[in-house]
Amino acid sequence: MPSLTKNIPHDSERAREILEEIKSRHELSKSTMQRLYSRWEADDAAYMIYTQEGSEDAKRRARRDQGYPEYTDIAIPYNYALLMTWWSYMTTVFLGRDPVFQFMATSGNYQSSEQAVEALLNYQVTAGKMLPPLFVWLYDIGRYGIGNIGRYWTDEERVVTTIQEEQAMFEGQPVLGAKSKVRTTATVPGYSGNKLYNVRPYDTFPDPRVSFVNIEEGEFFGIYTECGDHKLIEAADANYMISSAVTHLLEHPTGVMQDRYNAVPTVVAPNSQDVLYSNRGARSTNDKGANVHGVYRYCVRINAKKWGLSNETRYEKWLFETDVDLSQLLAARPLGTFDQLFPWTVAQKEPDPYNLAVRGIPAIGKPFEVSINWLFNSHMHSVRKSQNDLFLGDPNAVELSSLVAPVAGRLILRKPEARGMRPEDILYQIPIRDGSSQNFNDMQAVIDFGQRVFGINDQIMGMINTGGRKSATEVRTSSTFGVNRLKTEAEWLSSSAWSSLSAGLLQSTQQYYDAQMKLRIVVSLGQFDPSALIDVTPERIAGFFDYIPVDGTLPADRYAQANTWREFIAQASRVPQIIQQYDLGKIFAYVAQLSGIKDINKFKIMPQEQINQQVQAGNLVPAARSPLDMGRPPEPGNNGIGATG
Numbered sequence: 001m002p003s004l005t006k007n008i009p010h011d012s013e014r015a016r017e018i019l020e021e022i023k024s025r026h027e028l029s030k031s032t033m034q035r036l037y038s039r040w041e042a043d044d045a046a047y048m049i050y051t052q053e054g055s056e057d058a059k060r061r062a063r064r065d066q067g068y069p070e071y072t073d074i075a076i077p078y079n080y081a082l083l084m085t086w087w088s089y090m091t092t093v094f095l096g097r098d099p100v101f102q103f104m105a106t107s108g109n110y111q112s113s114e115q116a117v118e119a120l121l122n123y124q125v126t127a128g129k130m131l132p133p134l135f136v137w138l139y140d141i142g143r144y145g146i147g148n149i150g151r152y153w154t155d156e157e158r159v160v161t162t163i164q165e166e167q168a169m170f171e172g173q174p175v176l177g178a179k180s181k182v183r184t185t186a187t188v189p190g191y192s193g194n195k196l197y198n199v200r201p202y203d204t205f206p207d208p209r210v211s212f213v214n215i216e217e218g219e220f221f222g223i224y225t226e227c228g229d230h231k232l233i234e235a236a237d238a239n240y241m242i243s244s245a246v247t248h249l250l251e252h253p254t255g256v257m258q259d260r261y262n263a264v265p266t267v268v269a270p271n272s273q274d275v276l277y278s279n280r281g282a283r284s285t286n287d288k289g290a291n292v293h294g295v296y297r298y299c300v301r302i303n304a305k306k307w308g309l310s311n312e313t314r315y316e317k318w319l320f321e322t323d324v325d326l327s328q329l330l331a332a333r334p335l336g337t338f339d340q341l342f343p344w345t346v347a348q349k350e351p352d353p354y355n356l357a358v359r360g361i362p363a364i365g366k367p368f369e370v371s372i373n374w375l376f377n378s379h380m381h382s383v384r385k386s387q388n389d390l391f392l393g394d395p396n397a398v399e400l401s402s403l404v405a406p407v408a409g410r411l412i413l414r415k416p417e418a419r420g421m422r423p424e425d426i427l428y429q430i431p432i433r434d435g436s437s438q439n440f441n442d443m444q445a446v447i448d449f450g451q452r453v454f455g456i457n458d459q460i461m462g463m464i465n466t467g468g469r470k471s472a473t474e475v476r477t478s479s480t481f482g483v484n485r486l487k488t489e490a491e492w493l494s495s496s497a498w499s500s501l502s503a504g505l506l507q508s509t510q511q512y513y514d515a516q517m518k519l520r521i522v523v524s525l526g527q528f529d530p531s532a533l534i535d536v537t538p539e540r541i542a543g544f545f546d547y548i549p550v551d552g553t554l555p556a557d558r559y560a561q562a563n564t565w566r567e568f569i570a571q572a573s574r575v576p577q578i579i580q581q582y583d584l585g586k587i588f589a590y591v592a593q594l595s596g597i598k599d600i601n602k603f604k605i606m607p608q609e610q611i612n613q614q615v616q617a618g619n620l621v622p623a624a625r626s627p628l629d630m631g632r633p634p635e636p637g638n639n640g641i642g643a644t645g
Contacts, residue, residue: 004238004239005331007242010248019328019329023326025219036357040201073373075373078447082365083361086486091135094494101502102118103506103547120193120509120519120536121505123193123519128195128196129195137149142361146348146349147346148198148344151505153193153508157187157188158188159187161185166182193513203225213496222298222299232250232293242330246330249330295321298321300317303315319332337511339504347493347496371446392429393427397425398426491551513541
């Protein structure tokens with residue numbers, strides 16, 4: 001585990017000097033990151049479909065209160081569709097392969113070591129619940145253009161319960177022949193391995209002198225997080241925080257980052273005063289319950305001797321934690337990892353190393369979504385106007401109140417004075433030509449432009465083509481071009497971010513893993529061979545390994561693979577040379593796995609020798625045979641064995 005924090009008195013001059021160093025770096029980063037907040041906040045509001053109430057909405061609300069028709073615009077979530085398509089593709093590419101993290105030894109024949117490394121990391125993915133943070137990481141990348149994921153090593157404990165029978169006692173004397181059940185608990189080692197957690201882009205504070213692509217070239221990197229009283233106490237007890245500083249913070253809480261919650265405009269649904277969405281939540285100073293404390297966590301590359309922390313003169317990374325006001329130094333400890341990597345991995349959607357951050361899908365797709373919504377709603381307004389507006393009538397002949405709320409099936413009331421008059425003399429609707437009939441064609445053109453920008457077509461989005469017949473070659477070519485765009489993005493993310501994350505996970509495992517476990521090796525399609533077990537020891541996972549990047553393409557469909565293999569079996573069964581060279585039985589079992597059948601082996605026929613052993617043991621009995629069959633040997637393929645006795 002990393003080195004524990006130094007015991008620096010919270011009110012000492014040394015603590016104040018360190019705080020000033022951290023504060024200067026924080027202000028440098030914050031001044032740059034704040035320029036991104038307004039963009040992200042606008043994109044978030046648009047992405048959530050809801051918009052702030054504007055002047056037109058206020059007028060519409062007033063008209064509705066006066067009894068006039070209420071026209072509500074429809075927001076078409078075009079950006080949502082694009083983002084979810086991109087996200088679905090990336091999650092399938094990165095998380096659809098098994099194991100998720102695959103490695104290759106740098107040199108030599110280390111096949112067993114490669115299998116041990118992959119088996120151990122695959123165990124951590126499952127037992128450490130890594131998949132949810134990885135899903136969110138990819139989602140943030142598509143939504144904001146960047147995604148930040150943190151990692152740490154944990155040695156957990158768990159409580160197990162056992163029930164034992166003991167001699168029953170009554171008034172201190174054993175009761176003859178009586179037993180009682182006693183429930184006992186014990187604390188045993190639990191999960192030991194890497195854990196992942198997500199950091200929102202709003203809570204990320206990098207060195208702005210380098211891009212997100214090159215964070216390891218920066219001097220520092222920080223995040224903002226929040227924790228309750230109990231977390232601070234646990235950290236102080238474990239010597240991960242300065243006890244005196246935690247005690248002072250508990251007595252004088254500084255709260256949380258106020259602008260993180262209150263700077264975001266209130267977002268409401270159209271024609272409503274109810275708050276539906278706030279990007280960063282809401283926090284009141286009058287909240288009841290346990291205190292929540294804002295904490296800054298910074299990792300800085302320093303000369304520890306110059307900072308007065310040790311006699312070490314070479315530059316190394318240290319972790320510092322402060323309260324939200326940067327007035328209390330809560331922790332100061334060496335990072336303690338051999339790799340000296342920042343404990344966070346930032347992925348950037350596009351390869352732009354010359355800017356701090358790139359745009360996400362909602363920012364790029366915003367002009368298209370605005371145009372689509374305008375075209376659609378202007379058409380709807382035009383249709384409503386042509387149906388409901390511009391009536392010419394005699395106010396002395398018709399009740400005007402029956403006209404102000406034009407709804408389907410309405411009743412227009414005629415005044416008594418209009419008896420005997422023709423309807424066309426009482427009320428006449430002036431015909432209006434709908435000038436928006438071309439809007440839907442324009443909408444389709446905008447949608448097509450948007451899909452070209454993102455490299456996403458109807459086939460990738462899972463939609464069936466309805467624009468006329470296309471040849472199989474045309475459909476395949478269109479899908480291929482679209483996939484190639486996404487494939488390139490996946491390859492970029494794999495080489496720039498996933499490789500860094502995998503390196504950090506592996507090196508932490510090599511440094512802290514000190515157990516010995518038998519783990520199953522993934523053989524294919526996520527299926528485990530019960531006999532394929534490997535001993536995973538610290539010695540076996542030592543060495544140098546490279547992350548095998550994804551190729552950016554979607555995993556082949558299992559059923560399509562199964563059909564291909566079925567054709568092979570059908571052809572191979574007719575060629576004796578192929579039957580002699582390949583085990584068709586194993587191929588058949590593999591096809592069964594591809595088709596979703598996981599228990600195919602229980603239907604296998606036992607060898608005759610094994611059957612005879614089972615009969616002698618009494619586990620099987622010979623099947624009943626007809627008198628006509630007595631003296632006749634069993635037919636080929638029939639073992640003559642019935643059900644178990």
